[in-house]
Amino acid sequence: MTTHNFQHFLSEFLARFLPGAVGAATNTIMSYRDTFTLLLRYCKTREDITPERMTCDLLTKDLVERFLAWLEAERGCGATTRNQRLAAIRSFCRYLQARDVERIGQYQRVLAIPKKKTTTAPPRHLSLDGIRLILDQPDTTRPAGRRDLALLALIYDTGARVQEIADLTLGDLRTDPPATVKLTGKGGKTRIVPLMLPTVALVQRYADGAGLTGPASRSPHLFPNRGGKKMTRSGIAYILDKHVAAARLANPVALPDTISPHTLRHSKARHLLQAGVNLVYIRDILGHADLKTTEIYARIDGEMKRRALQSAFTNLTPPDAMPLWHQDKDMLTWLTNLGR
Numbered sequence: 001m002t003t004h005n006f007q008h009f010l011s012e013f014l015a016r017f018l019p020g021a022v023g024a025a026t027n028t029i030m031s032y033r034d035t036f037t038l039l040l041r042y043c044k045t046r047e048d049i050t051p052e053r054m055t056c057d058l059l060t061k062d063l064v065e066r067f068l069a070w071l072e073a074e075r076g077c078g079a080t081t082r083n084q085r086l087a088a089i090r091s092f093c094r095y096l097q098a099r100d101v102e103r104i105g106q107y108q109r110v111l112a113i114p115k116k117k118t119t120t121a122p123p124r125h126l127s128l129d130g131i132r133l134i135l136d137q138p139d140t141t142r143p144a145g146r147r148d149l150a151l152l153a154l155i156y157d158t159g160a161r162v163q164e165i166a167d168l169t170l171g172d173l174r175t176d177p178p179a180t181v182k183l184t185g186k187g188g189k190t191r192i193v194p195l196m197l198p199t200v201a202l203v204q205r206y207a208d209g210a211g212l213t214g215p216a217s218r219s220p221h222l223f224p225n226r227g228g229k230k231m232t233r234s235g236i237a238y239i240l241d242k243h244v245a246a247a248r249l250a251n252p253v254a255l256p257d258t259i260s261p262h263t264l265r266h267s268k269a270r271h272l273l274q275a276g277v278n279l280v281y282i283r284d285i286l287g288h289a290d291l292k293t294t295e296i297y298a299r300i301d302g303e304m305k306r307r308a309l310q311s312a313f314t315n316l317t318p319p320d321a322m323p324l325w326h327q328d329k330d331m332l333t334w335l336t337n338l339g340r
Helices: 005-022 026-046 059-072 081-098 101-109 128-135 145-156 162-165 195-209 233-250 261-273 279-286 292-302 304-313 331-339
Strands: 178-183 191-195
Touching: 005 081, 005 304, 026 059, 026 081, 059 081, 059 101, 081 101, 128 233, 128 261, 145 162, 145 178, 145 195, 145 233, 145 261, 162 233, 162 261, 191 279, 233 261, 233 331, 261 279, 279 292
Parallel strands: none
Antiparallel strands: 178 191
């Protein structure tokens, strides 16, 4: 295994360890795969190491640091992307430590490479008027328009991640009161999210019109593509982009510059918070593993903080406790007497 140990360990790591022992999501595994694809391409073009000549001996701290520098300088990756690639390599090195003990010190030096500090921009969100403007764009006289409206309304109403919507099947949807939808999020964790009646009506109308609910339905997916398979994330993003472009023509200043399906998720979280919904409930609706992730919406909502302070404010200052300076003609006298 000396010559091809890297190839053996990497294939075991991606194909067996991550999905089996860790239970990593498919998207996580694909992200790790992309990291090592980039690493091998870098080694071939910049280090003169072809994939078949790559060994565990060569996976050193110096090589990884040069690779990370190449990502930033040549590919224009930001600190966040650089840290994501480093996280994948670190995970592989942790896996190697127990299986390639001879090089444990080498792997620990890779694990010691620090992450770069990043600045987290506040999540972009839309106002309620912005959401309405986008949802007004689909042409509901056509089947595609009814599908698009149901899709976008469901993303916003549930605060779901785009992959969670793409993965939905008809069995995940309950239209009888109380209407709910079962979402499967990161790590295969499921949660039940209540649905509002207008959204239920939109989804039911779309599903019935598309023939998804009858015995002749050929697809189990709630939002299938033309081939009957589940819609992709890029397909959902394309639908949103199309209606955002139409909304900009109707009102050019009502929407932020960049809008993605995740913007609808952020918007739902902000609107729930502004409506006074408890952070714990918002966490459960969004499927956050840690309440700290949900708290970011509270930290950036200055208007909510202002309203909270106003509602709790009690004026305890005695009247005329600190006279205004212009009430005393002599500024020096006013300064001297201030606070006495």
